[in-house]
Amino acid sequence: MELPDLGRLIERFDGFNYGYWMNCSCGGRSFITAHDYFIEADGAHMSCEQCGQRIRFGPAVAALRDKHDPALQDDVVTRFAWYHTSTSSDWPSPDYARRFAENLSWSDDLIGLSRKQYILNETTKALHLGTYETAIENMLRRMRDQGDGSSQFYLYRVALRPKPLRINPGYRDENHEDAANLKISDLNAENLDVVRYLNVHEATGVLSLAVRPKAIAAVQCIEIPLNELTVPIDTESFSADVARLKSARSAWVTAEAKIASIDRGTRVMMQFGARPDPGGLAKYAGELERHHQTLWYDFEARLGEQFLANVSPVIRRDFTEALACWRRENPTTGIYRFVERYAAMAALLEEPDKIQRTLRHMEWLVVHQTAA
Incomplete structure (x- = not known):
């Protein structure tokens, strides 16, 4: 298989402190800052810069950030370095289908289709590539929403085949056209190797790719x-926070032990007055639990300010929620260990140049695909 010039791939970095462009029904585009997007200013509404019409902003009307994005040029697509995050250390693996089938817990009552068909649907999907930011934000979403809070992730830098690839003209808007769940059979039906699409879920507003495995070199x-x-973490700077968290947890655990x-379920009803609560023990335990949670929210906000200074409030929130999932899945982990993990993961967003430099010095692994 012919390989591209792996030493001359084009890098791009958009950062994690970006604003958003929104589409209007008039055909115009309007910009909103990350701050206003985060606080959902004016009830999550903005005025169109072209016609003045009110737009309810959000992913459903997200627009392409750069109308002249170089990735709109087919010949540039194959010269870009693309990125992907996965919990698999050998992605893209030709053995994926077998391993997926072996690890699948199945009940015929769950989904309404056969186990064989479900495996086929899940293991013949197109592979997704994006910018560095897209890959990192995809990891955060998986940690937050797909039970991967404490999973080990791997970051991939990807080179596409240099031969002319069959790429869709323009790009698809995944709000209106299928992109996220494309299967190889869909690419076959349209005689395509690559589907270029507007990503509205990660690094909102940039172009991502859905590709057949054979497109990856x-x-x-x-x-x-x-x-x-x-x-090393300056533990002294967090000592007061840690003391408050430990004290609050101790008080909460002591109160919980009494009930x-x-x-x-009964305790919750007692807290809301739906069941008798002698001595107010259940209500008191609930108050202490909420106080402990509030202290954690405040502590995580402080960590975000310290370790994610150059990241937008939107992405900082997503990051903190993802790391909170890691914390909940590692309940015996100490607070300082959590801070270390937070800081290490934050470096992926704050020091991408160092991450990419390390990745560029890794050995290239040629992808041998026998099908698709």
Whole structure:
């Protein structure tokens, strides 16, 4: 298989502090800052810069950030370095279908289609590539929404085949056309190797690709976060926060112990007055639990300000929620260890140049695909 000039791939970096462009029904586009997007200013409404019409902003009307994005040029698509995050250390693996089938827990009552058909649907999907930011934000979404809070992730730098690839003209808007769930059979039906589409869920407003495996020539891979970017944490600067969290948890656990014989559902009803609560023990335990949670929210907000200074409030929120999932899936982990993890993961967003430099020095692994 012919390989591209792997040493001359084009890099791009858009950063994690971007604003958003929104479409209007008049055909115009309007810009909103990350701050206003985050606080959902004016009830999540903005005025169109062209016609003045009110737009309810959000992913459903997200527009392409750069109307002249170089990735709109087919010949440039194959010269870009693309990125992907995965929990698999050998992505894209020709053995994926077998492993998926072996690990699948199945009940015929769950989905309404056969196990065989479900496996076929899930293992013949197109592969998705994007910018560095897209790959990192995809990882955060998986941590937050798909049970991968404590999963080990790998970051891939991807080179496409240099031969002319069959790419769709323009781009698809995934709000209106199928992109996220494309299967190889869909690409076959349209005689395409690559579908270029507007990503409205990660790095909103940039172009991503859905590709058949054979379109990928080679990959480089690193395990993330990078240990070498982990810096010693100044524990003294967090000592007061840690003391408050430990004290609040101790008080909450003590209160919970006094009502441990009562099931959770009954305790909730007691807290809301739907069941008798002798001595107000259930209500008191609930108040202490909420106080402990509030202290954690405040602490995580402080970590975001310290370790994600150059990241927009939107992405900082997504990051913090993802790391909160890591914390919940590692309940015995100490607070300082959580801070170390937070800082190490934050480096992926704050120091992308170092991450990409490390990745560029990794060995290229040629992708040998026998089908698709």
